[in-house]
Amino acid sequence: MSEPRRPDPAPAAAPPPPPYFPYWVPPEEDEIDLLDLVAVLRRRWRRIALVTVLGTGLAVAYALLATPMYRAQAVIAPPQEKTQSGVSSALAAFGGFGAEIAGSLGISLGTTDANRLEAILKSHRLIDRVVKKHDLLPVLFHDDWDPAAKKWLVEDPDDIPNVWDAEKLLEDLYRVKNDAKAGVLRVSFEWEDPEMAERMLRYFLNELALVVQEDELKRIEANRRFAEEQLKKATDPVIVAKLQALLSEQVEKAMMAQNVEQFAYEAIDPPAVSDEKVKPKRALIGALGLTVSLFFGVFLAFFAEWIDNAKARAREKEAAG
Numbered sequence: 001m002s003e004p005r006r007p008d009p010a011p012a013a014a015p016p017p018p019p020y021f022p023y024w025v026p027p028e029e030d031e032i033d034l035l036d037l038v039a040v041l042r043r044r045w046r047r048i049a050l051v052t053v054l055g056t057g058l059a060v061a062y063a064l065l066a067t068p069m070y071r072a073q074a075v076i077a078p079p080q081e082k083t084q085s086g087v088s089s090a091l092a093a094f095g096g097f098g099a100e101i102a103g104s105l106g107i108s109l110g111t112t113d114a115n116r117l118e119a120i121l122k123s124h125r126l127i128d129r130v131v132k133k134h135d136l137l138p139v140l141f142h143d144d145w146d147p148a149a150k151k152w153l154v155e156d157p158d159d160i161p162n163v164w165d166a167e168k169l170l171e172d173l174y175r176v177k178n179d180a181k182a183g184v185l186r187v188s189f190e191w192e193d194p195e196m197a198e199r200m201l202r203y204f205l206n207e208l209a210l211v212v213q214e215d216e217l218k219r220i221e222a223n224r225r226f227a228e229e230q231l232k233k234a235t236d237p238v239i240v241a242k243l244q245a246l247l248s249e250q251v252e253k254a255m256m257a258q259n260v261e262q263f264a265y266e267a268i269d270p271p272a273v274s275d276e277k278v279k280p281k282r283a284l285i286g287a288l289g290l291t292v293s294l295f296f297g298v299f300l301a302f303f304a305e306w307i308d309n310a311k312a313r314a315r316e317k318e319a320a321g
Contacts, residue, residue: 037302044301051297052290059289062280069279070194072201075269077184078113114178114185117265120211121176121187121204124167129211130203131166139196140166174204184268194273201271212264224251 041048120126131137138145141161144153152160177186187205191197224247231243 040301040305041298044304047304048294048297048301051300052293055293055296056286056290059285059293060282063282063285066280067192068277069190069192070197070273070275071188071190071278072194072197072271072273073186073188073269074201074205074267074271075184075186076117076205076265077268078117079264079266114180114183117185117208117212118176118178120208121185124163126204126207126211127167127170128163130207131163133207134203136200136203137161137163137166140169174200185265190278194275198271198273205265205267205271209264 131140138147144161145151146153154160173190175188177188179186187201189197189201189204191200227243227247231240231247234240234243
């Protein structure tokens with residue numbers, strides 16, 4: 001007889017689960033409850049209200065005590081380009097040689113584009129001329145000037161304002177904006193006195209016209225001398241005729257440049273000042289002061305709550321130890 005079959009051994013028991021969770025569970029003390037936040041605000045509402053009132057009060061006080069500023073504005077455009085004489089168009093027939101002559105002699109009728117006007121208005125050259133011509137240092141730095149004694153109130157001579165100091169100050173007062181889409185320049189000047197703001201703006205625009213006129217007259221004179229020298233060397237009757245016509249054109253340009261008001265730029269809107277103050281914007285300052293101080297008060301409330309909780313945990317650890 002065959003031996004009885006032995007029963008199969010019992011399968012091994014499954015290993016016990018690990019004594020930890022396969023994922024991280026944050027401790028309960030780090031959980032943020034919205035009700036706890038509301039409770040913190042309710043406990044410390046007096047501090048929040050105090051900070052908000054103080055901050056808003058300071059903002060309103062600044063808005064009321066700040067020196068009002070008025071803005072004078074003007075809109076100018078480059079002079080309209082006029083039709084050139086037949087000499088300029090005739091030079092195109094000479095191809096590259098004609099273009100070279102035109103470029104050397106400056107065939108353009110002296111018109112100035114908006115980019116060049118903007119560059120001149122912002123240049124140190126123009127600011128230096130305006131400040132020195134109208135003696136504006138005592139006006140711009142009136143807090144350091146004694147009008148009765150007509151002397152500066154600074155002890156160190158190195159602290160006396162100069163043109164470079166004036167240029168730095170004018171960065172916040174004198175602005176030039178190039179509106180490329182409309183093809184115009186918007187020039188503005190801000191000052192405490194509206195009449196003085198308009199006068200300052202006129203100083204810059206008048207000096208701009210003089211600078212453009214002077215530069216153009218120098219260019220015309222240089223072109224005239226160059227044309228005369230080339231005329232002495234030329235032998236071709238056609239070239240001689242063209243150079244003589246170019247000399248006549250330079251004379252015409254010089255005559256046009258004498259009309260400084262129409263030559264440098266076209267005044268779309270002459271300098272004018274509004275009766276409304278541009279600074280300070282009291283409503284905006286008040287609203288901003290209220291918002292910033294409120295958020296700062298809430299921040300201080302939560303920070304103080306965090307400090308108190310940290311101290312309480314430290315005391316519990318010391319008691320347990």
